Amino acid sequence: MFNFDDANRKSKEALDVAVKSYSAMTKGFQAIATEAADYSKKSFEDGVAHVEKLTSAKSLEAAFELQTNYLKASYEGFFAEATKIGEMYADLAKDAYKPYEAPVAKAGTAVKTAAAA
Template identity: 55%
Template structure:
């Protein structure tokens, strides 16, 4: 049985092109994810420092507890929003990784060795 080299080379080239596009998408998406993570971390740290200053400057225990409670609520809501945003970024990453390979599936013949004679 012989394998048609032009078919194999074509599939190999298409596969390599798709892989390179996929790697490019991964690189861009990971940069976006890293930037988003750094921005969120910076905002969270700054907000925590501001609240700590307010708590330390509070005139009463009730005011300090109120500030802490408000901070915890805001932090939780911010975390949930950030988690949703990160989930979307990772979902987009998965879609971008797969996208270059979508066209390849239809190019593969159902029977790759059909019409070839055995030797």
């Protein structure tokens, strides 16, 4: 028989889990956005500083050396940042799923019990 109290309790539990998950996702996306903005700002500042150094180069060889060093540092910085943001996305996914672990395990147990009966 359908029990309204059980349905109400389960709906509340599902809503609580969803709110926790959405909260974790929001925090994760905010952290990623902050990190991306900080990296963009630093990258822009580094680019401006590089152009200033480049325009004051005394020779073509010095300009090539400056450009080579800048490109190498930019390349390494970009991949370090991409790795960091990738890890942040992985952590976000783990944190967003964490509230669902207990209900999913409980449902799995219920299915196994029902299948065994």
